[in-house]
Amino acid sequence: MKNDKPKVSIIVPLYNQEKYLDACLRSICNQTYDNIEVIIVNDGSTDRSPIKAQKWVKNDRRIRLINKKNEGTSFARRDGYLNATGEYLTFVDNDDLLPVDAIEKQVDIIEEKNVDLVIGTIIRKLGLIKLLQHYGSFPVNEVVCQPELFNRYYLGFCGVNCFLVTMWGRLYRKSVIDVAYSKTELFSPDLPCMAGDEYFNMKLFPFLQSMYKTDQPVYIYRYGGTVDGYNRFFPEVFRLSDIRLKLLDDYNYSQGYEPLFDEYVNCFYYQAQQLMEFKQTDKAGVIEYFKEELSKRELLPRLFDWYKENGNQDQGVTFMANKNYEGMYSYAHDLMKKRCGSISYQLKQIYKNLLARM
Secondary structure, three states: OOOOOOOEEEEEEEOOOOOOHHHHHHHHHOOOOOOEEEEEEEEOOOOOHHHHHHHHHHHOOOEEEEEEOOOOHHHHHHHHHHOOOOOEEEEOOOOOEOOOOHHHHHHHHHHHHOOOEEEEEEEEEEOOEEEEEOOOOOOOOOEEEOOHHHHHHHHHHOOOOOOOOOOEOEEEEHHHHHHHHHHOOOOOOOOOOOOHHHHHHHHHHHHOOEEEEEEEEEEEEEOOOOOOOOOOOOOHHHHHHHHHHHHHHHOOOHHHHHHHHHHHHHHHHHHHHHHHHOOOOOHHHHHHHHHHHHHHOOOHHHHHHHHHHOOOOOHHHHHHHOOOHHHHHHHHHHHHHHHHOOHHHHHHHHHHHHHHHO
16 A cells, blocks of 8 residues: 655664664654654674674564665665665664654654754763753754754854754754755765764755644663763864854855854863863873864964954963964863752763763
């Protein structure tokens, strides 16, 4: 019998997640919305996760498995997209979950509101603990169209808290991705993991005609999964900053410069804090990170000029502009002590300890 419901393609990039894969795929296959295709892209896994994935393929005709050499999450998603045949598209990370009615809710919205993108609310999960996360200043439960969508909310890619910039927790109209893919690079070879989500969305955003953010939970992010503790993918954010600046110039989007520069400075010092907190190197290594980063970022001259022209006397920026490495180290160390002493940080540590015991 022909299924009159529009097909939804669910892309699952897979890399070494045999512990969590079954739960992820079970949550997808048990959706109340049945007209789905599930495309698992095995990105050169070295554990038993591809074997587990193949068992799911045998038991559910809606699932396909693509095996490829390891190129990172960004290209795994690209290959999944290129093999997708659905009218709508969504991405699910291989260690996360979907609420049982997630796809049905999003399809109902995207069809009823006739929008190009639906962004949902996220559930953060730690063992049996689930927390609903309402994120950003983007209007909830209303359609936002161009030109307001771009003029007001492209700031979301410049460090302003408008909406999550992930590729998961949302439903895309595939035809819009098709147009964008034919005209620009959506999947970056230089940002294979962490920053690939934002790169994709900020390149796609100008091609959207409308967007809708719902307060309905559509995704379960499993805290403590692929990235926990020291984040080795964080330096991708710095490479992304140069790309962001070029896009702001191309679009003459001047309101994005200040938040972009502020976020870069915050990330610059946060990476130093990570290196200290997780004992990745000693003081000399942190200073070497400062020297290397300051020598290669294309946006830095513009950043220093902007702060100077606007009379901003931020101490951290002054240390950077003067290449005062001792000052930068002390500044980052003080920020780390303050952050680690915060209540939110202490709660996070409690969560981590609980997770380790489960």
